[in-house]
Every structure is written in structure tokens, then in C-alpha cells.
Amino acid sequence: MGYEYMSQEGYDKLVAELRHMETVELPQVRDAIAEARAQGDLSENFEYHAAKREQGRLLSRIRFKQRVLENARVIDTSARQSSGAVQLLSKVEITNLANNSRMTYTIASPHEANLREGKISIKSPIAQALLNKKAGDTIEVRVPAGLLKLRIESVG
DSSP, X not given: OOOEEEOHHHHHHHHHHHHHIIIIIHHHHHHHHHHHHXXXXXXXXXXXXXXXXXXXXXXXXXXXXXXXXXXXXXXXGGGSOOOSOOOTTOEEEEEETTTTEEEEEEEEOTTTOBGGGTEEETTSHHHHHHTTOOTTOEEEEEETTEEEEEEEEEEO
16 A cells, blocks of 8 residues: 555644544444343344444454544645645646636645535546646546536646
8 A cells, every 4th residue: 555645734634534434433333232242132133133244343343543643744734845836736727628627626636636626636637637737738638428628727
């Protein structure tokens, strides 16, 4: 597994989610298991089996987040090189040349990608096409809907 680059905000959010799972959700599941076990016959006990399944799911989510954090590298946005080229955590304003609509996206790690917040994954086709390009460049991106022609207006 390679490094997972992310912002400090994304890292802190992951740490908080992991802490919540370990200190709130896991004890709740363990209580549910203990309660169901106290009801007796485990072979017919639906609550017990459901709680055990939930515990398994939760533990695998916890392990996944732990792995991501072990490989996380926080990018200091203040010290980023100001080459003007698009990179992780760049804020990019682009124009779709087909309909002249403008969009602004921030290139984010896959864990922080959230289209509603305007954060697109660095692994997405659009972000891949934008990487290392500069304001004024025109790029073409193959997307499920066809070919997008985009012009980079600014890189922040």
C-alpha cells in the first residue's frame, strides 16, 4: 500500500472517526453481545448473531482506517511549491468549453473526495488529466458521458 496523501483536516477527521468507533461504537456492540449472551441459548439467539456480525463489520472498518492512518502523509498546504501547476490540494477553476460553464474543484485524496464540497479524488479521470497542468492549458478528458474539453482558468 502506498502513501495516502491528505490534508490536515482530512487526517484529523479520520482520527476522530476512528476514535469514535473504538470508544463509542465498539463498547455498544460489546454490550449488545453480552446482553444477548445473558438471554441463554445462543444457537437460536438472533440478537447475539446480529451483534457478532456487527462487531466483525466494525472491527474490519477500524482496521481499514488504522491502515489508512499508518500510511497517511499530511501535506502542508502552506509549504506547497508555487509552481502554478495543478497538484494534490490545488484549487482549480475550469471552464467546460462545450457549454462555457465554470466549475471550481479542489483536488483531494480519495478519502476526502466529496463532490458536494467540490472536492474531487486525485484518482478521478478529471483530476488525473489536470495534474501538472497550468492556467491557460486546455485538456481533454474521457468520461462516461464522452469527451470533455476543459480550459484551466486558475490554479490556487
